[in-house]
Amino acid sequence: MYDIIIIGSGIIGSMLAYDLSRFNVSVCVLEKNVEIMNEVSSSNSGLVHAGYDPEDGTLKAQLNLIGAKRYPQIAKDLNVDYKQVGSLLVSNSMDEHEALLKYAQRATQRKIDVKYIQQDEIRRMEPNISDSVLEALFFPTTAIITPWQMGFACMNYAVLNGVKLFRQTKVIGIDKNENYTVHTTQGVFESKCVINCTGLNGVDVAKYQDPNSEHQLEFRKGEYQVSDIRDESYLNHVIYPMPSKLGKGVLALKTIEGNLMFGPTSYVIDNRYDFSTTVNGLNEVDSKISQIIKPLAKNRMIRQFAGVRPGSITKDFIIENKDGFINVIGIDSPGLASAPGISEYVIESFLKKDFELESKMNLVDFKWKKHLSSNERNELIKDDSRYGRIVCVCETISEKEIMNAIHLPVGARSIKGVKRITRPGSGRCQGGFCESEVVRILARELNVDMKDIPYDNDVFLTPLGGHDETR
């Protein structure tokens, strides 16, 4: 019996777990996948938007602002990357002048820093901006994070402080008597309150509780391209085109690690688990990006991927409390930026009414281990030589750092998990050199055969993987 069950460990579930772990309530998180942060929250732009574009009066507008305000402190407490790089909202035609002014005005009303700038200054700030860009708004507070790093850090903190996480535990039904009984592929869980933050499956899970629920989601795919360029000066800010009814548009940014990333496209799809990339989508990214910055050589691309937005047809987040069953669904952009705001809202508006939330004493600190500097590494090697055995050359990651990723409170169980936590396989060779070594270390540390190490849910090295009897 728990006080609260959180279903789903995307950024919303992870942030809620983080916030709730500091109160005297018992919480468990149920996640269907082998790794947390592995659906909508892992395939997006990683932007903490300044908050000027959601329409007035929406939850999106309200919670984006709170989220953006809370993130710097959370990042500091957990030692995760948060970089306020600033952004330029650029316009390519005088037709967009009115819209630009509208956003400037809205930003001012919302007390968001903004500055109108013209061609000369734009070029000074961004030498590689496209020649057709005429004017821009500069938002100094736009920030970038690595979404899964933020989510992993939150969940590790939560688990260290008493939250129970059950992975590979899919919720398949819900009953309500006095309490909620949550049926899963790993048995039943009981609680007084349930929070549904299941991203792409939000409406399905909502219907387990209320079959008459009328919420509807629309799934929009967004495709990206990532390059290996680590040229510090190629791009300094996030560059947004003018938003349209399809969303914020195809933008250009430099990730925390310094890779250039272009995307996302936006179109409605039927199959919500369609993470495929397409020729048309990738071409659209190319052509749209060339309207805002000067093109890059094609051969610098190292990866393409797609994410799917679970948007509500009402165009706003759905956050509601139905008899202790709290839906947090329809969380599309700016869901990442809003996550700390959403969590705070759920706690303040609903949970504080149902529970006497008191702050816990003796909280355990959790600090994310950032990439080591040469000096730090040299010190660590004195105690453990495995810090000096480099496995991933592209990203300079040692055997010991991979072992650490496996032995976190929420440790990696798959190749994907290791890649998310410490990055081997994210660089130029995309795992070509180091993947087998990563599998070997996972197998050794988890004490299973290499072929039983998953890449991701239920997919292994050999086609039959764990079921392969031939070896």
Next chain:
Amino acid sequence: MRHVKCVVIGGGSAGLAAAIQLKKYNIDCLLLEKEDVLGGILNQCIHNGFGLTRFKEELTGPSYAERLVSEFHDLGIEFELDSTVIKLNSDKSIEYINPKGVHKIQAESIVLALGARERTRGNIMIPGDRSVGVWTAGSAQKYLNIDGYCVGKRVFILGSGDIGLIMARRMTIAKAKVVGVAEIMPYSNGLTRNLVQCLYDYDIPLYLSTTITRINGNGRVQSIELSRVDENLKPISGTEFNIEVDTVLLSVGLIPDNIITENAGIEMDPRTKGPKINQYYETSIPGIFACGNGLHIHDVVDFVSEEGDMVAKSVERYLNQLGKSDLSIPVNSDSNFIYVLPQTIDKSQAVKLKFRVKRPLKNVKLVIRTKDEIIMTLPKTQLLPAELEMITLPLPLIDKIQDEVRLEIIA
């Protein structure tokens, strides 16, 4: 900080040959290798076909490597394993990491023998699902030959270069069903010998002018969509067909691996993807030399080692300050060539030019000219992109060179 006459980075067939030769010139060197064994990529190439030129016999990859490694040990050359160079500076200081610590040393000269990495799905942008079961041929080779895991049961291979062909046979021997090999060009880039012994002998179909246009399968690969391509290598719509497979191996080219080279500010050649060199294999930073697959991609390991030998000679010249002229004459080529090495020459010595052509050419003349004067004409019955061509320009011809050397093909 420790000082070393010469540091060789990379202990594959290029670096080993260079170090051995340096020792013979009595130059103290230190070889740094990131893996825990010497030999480089050869250790996983357990098939036959190495060493015909250098050792006059057909060896497997590991035994070719073993020859170099034992000579290397016999000469007592200093080396460190598990040692990854993470930074190369233009003043020739080097930072590397190994289980003993993070080290910084000062070299008087450096040989880069870094090897190559393989092109990935992301590099060639194959659209489709985010499926597991897509590997580079070299990764699958490593899983099979080093770890003992055959990663596929029904396998399709993209790319018909030698590595693709050899993996078709290797996977078949490991009881996988290789259902086909696709090649985007209208011809295979592999040796005829490999086509016969790796595909035809096992009835594996080869689809020419064909490429993979989509990978399908949430989770594991389930099928691929193939399309025929036109003369511009663009897929022709309407020609798509699907094949069910659980694994796709990519053998779509190697790229010289040069992260540390680029970060040192050494000038790169976008065509070879390696550093630009003069005829001494010297990069744009004097005293830093390059050879092997890290310089440009080789098909035959014997020539990799030979390049190592030649670089050692250049290091010796450099350390003994044997003059080199101030001339830097560019070596250019017409559009028939992928690249020509070296990028510049100085006229003081005979030069071995190495090049690759873009497409197969039959019965043509290779012309080497300087300004308006043709200095050499060579009839060629056949030139293939897969084969690295080499020609030596002797001194008397070098004397004729004015401000450019240019390679051209005429019918």
